[in-house]
Amino acid sequence: MTSLDLEFVRAQFPAFREPSLQGQAFFENAGGSYACQQVIDRLTTYYRETKLQPYHVHPASQKAGDAMDISYKRFADYLNVDEREVHFGPSTSQNTYVLAQAFASLLTSGDEIIVTNQDHEANSGVWRRLASQGIVVKEWQVDPKTGLLSTSDLDRLITEKTKLLAFPHCSNIVAHINPVKAICAQARANGIVTVVDGVSYAGHGFPDVRELGADIYLFSLYKTYGPHLGVMVIRNAVAERLGNQSHYFNASYRNKWFVPAGPDHAQVAAAQGVLDYFDLLHDHHFQNEASVLKRAERVRALLHDAEVALLQPLLDFVDQHPKLRLLGPADASQRAATVALMHSEMDSDVLAKRLVEKGIICGAAHFYAVRLLEAMGIDADKGVLRLSFVHYTTPDEMTQLVDALSEVC
Incomplete structure (x- = not known):
């Protein structure tokens, strides 16, 4: 199984070289991902x-x-x-x-x-x-x-x-x-x-x-x-x-x-x-030529495998924490790398602010899913904390997130 070359991946995204964002782990990808260099060019x-x-x-x-x-x-x-x-x-x-x-x-x-x-x-x-x-x-x-x-x-x-x-x-x-x-x-x-x-x-x-x-x-x-x-x-x-x-x-x-x-x-x-970025990603990880559909399939699997490996430990941490409620499945194979949660004693916006102070870029809101939150008995005005990542997220950033959650919760 081919593993994702994170150093190569992150080199394609200028945001990771931006001085003002150094030390800030990006966990609001569901609201908008970083743009790759190829799009900017x-x-x-x-x-x-x-x-x-x-x-x-x-x-x-x-x-x-x-x-x-x-x-x-x-x-x-x-x-x-x-x-x-x-x-x-x-x-x-x-x-x-x-x-x-x-x-x-x-x-x-x-x-x-x-x-x-x-x-x-x-x-x-x-x-x-x-x-x-x-x-x-x-x-x-x-x-x-x-x-x-x-x-x-x-x-x-x-x-x-x-x-x-x-x-x-x-x-x-x-x-x-x-x-x-x-x-x-x-x-x-x-x-x-x-x-x-x-x-x-x-x-x-x-x-x-x-x-x-x-x-x-x-x-x-x-x-x-x-x-x-x-x-x-x-x-x-x-x-x-x-x-x-x-x-x-x-x-x-x-x-x-x-x-x-x-x-x-x-x-x-x-x-x-x-x-352009996906094709570059493919050619960096796979040496043999392939049809467009095969390239798309390989890149899709590459992204998926990289995310699942990081997702399960986060799900386990949230699911087992006595003060956190995980929304959605606790099995990484059943879901995307978007994790919404609630704290039993702290409003979501307060929790988000404390995480931001620890270098975690995240958000708290209803995220336009008001009907879903109401159906689950959650106050949409208070919303949930949402932590979302994609393939360019590193294990160190996941550790930074879990450490921050441990400290503020």
């Missing part, structure tokens, strides 16, 4: 050399358009979908809003949609609002003790009127990885469109969307080492049903259909820097 190059309207006749304009086109193509290959199925929008929240407005024109009064109370509000609230148009909104509810979803509960919600199912790949609080492939297959067998929120999962490895079987898959690039954009995969059959949501004269440009304001040219061009 591409963004700088675009602003310096091609900051003008793309796709016009000037060579610099054509170069700008080419850079954007390459991003669409490379992301499609990496996610194993068609190039026309990749859309870059300003954020996942904005992308789901546009999607909901598009579906509103297809759904009729009495049609049913299923949402969860495990989701970030971005993939919940926009669908719930369709109830004002006569759409029946059903809630797939978590177990209030564990925060987990049960597929047997989903069975009881599905009827012949169910048209859409929106759910997370994993929660940004309990972090349990849902069986997306099985859920999507179940939905497809019933003629139901699936909208999968992958924001809390994709930072730990980009998925093979075709293999998952999701009709729509969303994640945020700024949480996956890139610029502040939302990536949205909409499979062609669904996109054609929804139709163009942009200006009528953009109907022949599929990548503009679901971005009414138009794409951010520079950030779209720079987005492929994430894949």
Whole structure:
């Protein structure tokens, strides 16, 4: 098994060389990861050399358009979908809003949609609002003790009127990885469109969307080492049903259909820097050539294995601590490297402040998962402490975190 070369990895992220951040262990990756050097370089190059309207006749304009086109193509290959199925929008929240407005024109009064109370509000609230148009909104509810979803509960919600199912790949609080492939297959067998929120999962490895079987898959690039954009995969059959949501004269440009304001040219061009980084990571760790899909699979495994090795000791510490409550599974194999917890005697914001004083970058809030916290009997206004890391986190930083928790708790 190939192990991750952390020194090489961290050399690709300028934040680790930033003097003001020295000694500060970064555990708020779920809120936004550090950007890799490759993205920063591409963004700088675009602003310096091609900051003008793309796709016009000037060579610099054509170069700008080419850079954007390459991003669409490379992301499609990496996610194993068609190039026309990749859309870059300003954020996942904005992308789901546009999607909901598009579906509103297809759904009729009495049609049913299923949402969860495990989701970030971005993939919940926009669908719930369709109830004002006569759409029946059903809630797939978590177990209030564990925060987990049960597929047997989903069975009881599905009827012949169910048209859409929106759910997370994993929660940004309990972090349990849902069986997306099985859920999507179940939905497809019933003629139901699936909208999968992958924001809390994709930072730990980009998925093979075709293999998952999701009709729509969303994640945020700024949480996956890139610029502040939302990536949205909409499979062609669904996109054609929804139709163009942009200006009528953009109907022949599929990548503009679901971005009414138009794409951010520079950030779209720079987005492929994430894949530059992943390819560099692959070539550093694996000597033999491989297809794009194989490279993606190897990098995904590399990231996953590095995180799991660090995650289990932290879960054990929190789960066994007499004053800490761990939210979500205590088994690292069942979850992403996002750990939400509560202290029995201390408010979450106070705990976060004390950790920050120990050099731990973290946050305390509801993290847009208000419905989930309320379902678990937690005061959303007080929120939870969230500690999230990714593959570039070091064992020393994990030790720094555990030592800090031991001191302040």
